[in-house]
Every structure is written in structure tokens, then in C-alpha cells.
Amino acid sequence: MPSPRHLEELVSTTTEKPVTLITGGSTGIGAATARRLLDAGHRVALTGRDEGRLEQRVTELDASEDLLARVADAGDWEQTRSTVEETVDRFGRLDAVVANAGFASPGTVADGDPAVWREMVLTNVLGPALLIRAALPALKESRGRIVLVGSVAGHVHTPGNLYGATKWAVTGLAENTRRLVTADGVGVTLVGPGRVETPFWAAAGGAPDSPLLSADAIADAIVWALRQPAGVDVNTLTVRPVGQPV
Numbered sequence: 001m002p003s004p005r006h007l008e009e010l011v012s013t014t015t016e017k018p019v020t021l022i023t024g025g026s027t028g029i030g031a032a033t034a035r036r037l038l039d040a041g042h043r044v045a046l047t048g049r050d051e052g053r054l055e056q057r058v059t060e061l062d063a064s065e066d067l068l069a070r071v072a073d074a075g076d077w078e079q080t081r082s083t084v085e086e087t088v089d090r091f092g093r094l095d096a097v098v099a100n101a102g103f104a105s106p107g108t109v110a111d112g113d114p115a116v117w118r119e120m121v122l123t124n125v126l127g128p129a130l131l132i133r134a135a136l137p138a139l140k141e142s143r144g145r146i147v148l149v150g151s152v153a154g155h156v157h158t159p160g161n162l163y164g165a166t167k168w169a170v171t172g173l174a175e176n177t178r179r180l181v182t183a184d185g186v187g188v189t190l191v192g193p194g195r196v197e198t199p200f201w202a203a204a205g206g207a208p209d210s211p212l213l214s215a216d217a218i219a220d221a222i223v224w225a226l227r228q229p230a231g232v233d234v235n236t237l238t239v240r241p242v243g244q245p246v
Helices: 004-012 029-039 053-063 077-091 114-142 162-184 200-204 213-227
Strands: 021-022 043-048 068-073 094-097 144-150 187-193 236-239
Touching: 004 144, 021 077, 029 053, 029 236, 043 053, 053 068, 053 094, 068 077, 068 162, 077 114, 094 114, 114 144, 114 162, 144 162, 144 213, 162 187, 200 236, 213 236
Parallel strands: 021 043, 021 094, 043 068, 094 144, 144 187, 187 236
Antiparallel strands: none
């Protein structure tokens, strides 16, 4: 995983500070990734749906010149498009996007609550596609990178799990997107976390009684993918805690 010194060296080799836009950036993996990038001298744009949490994160990050935060729904096209445009207007470029926003609902397709399924599908599946659509022109110009935060649940079937089905869709979207943009010099990485200790579990019905990764561990993997040398495209990273069997 990258050390702060290596990240500082990466920034020093560019004429401008790199710019990354992260959805779902007010808590968990998104917030941890933002902190690592800001500490390394990058500029960061964050989105989140909860204004209070987002304001708290901005206060904690304390990086007013290098940080842009906007309340936005990842599954809404106009909000996503305007956030990308504002990021480019503010910082003059866009080098990477991290499609991190997502959530799960408890239960299965046999006993879960259909009232929350639509929002979950829109956030988890449509959201990354909208971010790619909005950011691609700027990423082609910078020959940048796309990181999609998937899940081990997008590689391993779980009986009746609709959340898992949304992450299988993200797995497919990553490779479909790679084939679309690789000739333009844009890299695509799918990061598939195992079980991670984040607020994600509150909506999913509670954390499992098993080993959990920290959000920082997944942030390290994301930043490692972002800092690969030009011409290197790391496509899939699966990161489980030791002790998670599936």
C-alpha cells in the first residue's frame, strides 16, 4: 500500500495537484479515501445525501482550498452532472472518479422490504453509470481513472440477496466500461471489499459477528490503484479480512 512519501512524490511529478471526485464521501470508505488523498496533496470533491454528515466531514477534513463538497444523490443525473461540471470549473481538471455511494437493505427477495429496493438499485447500479457518463469527457482529457467500489457480494452468490445482485451489476459495469474507454487511455478498477466496519451495516440490519476490515484498509487499496504509473491499468482488487471464508 502507498506510503505518504510515495504519494507526495506522485504529486510532485505533476504540474497541478490531481483532482478526484468521490461519491458517498461523507462516511466510511469514501471519507477515508478523501482524507488520504488530501493528506497527499490532492484536491477532492465529495458528494453525499446527508447534509449534516457532509458538513461534519468537511469540518473534520479542514481543507477548504482543496476540498469541494456538495449534497447530491448519486442516482440523480442532473445532480451528478452538475457536480462533475462544478468540480472541473473549480479545479480546472478531473483526474479520477470513485463511485463509492451505495447501501444495502436487510432481508431477501422473499422477505425484504420492496419499498427500499428501488432506491438501492438506483444508487448502487445507476449511480456509477451516471458518474461515468458525466465524468468521461474530462477523464479522457486527463487520461484519468475510474474506480468502482463493488463488493465480494458481486463475485459470490448469496441466496436471495438483491444487494448482491446490484454488486454483480457493478462487476459487469466495470469490465464493460474498461472495454469502452481503454483505447482513450482511461483506466478502470473494480475494488471489491469484503466485510468492512462502516455505517453501511446500519441499513443492512447490523454488522456480522465475524472479522471486519477498516475503512482505511479499503481506502489504501483505492489510492494504490489511483497512483499506478501511466500505462498501468489494475482492473480488479478483491480485499477480504483474514478469516472471512467467502
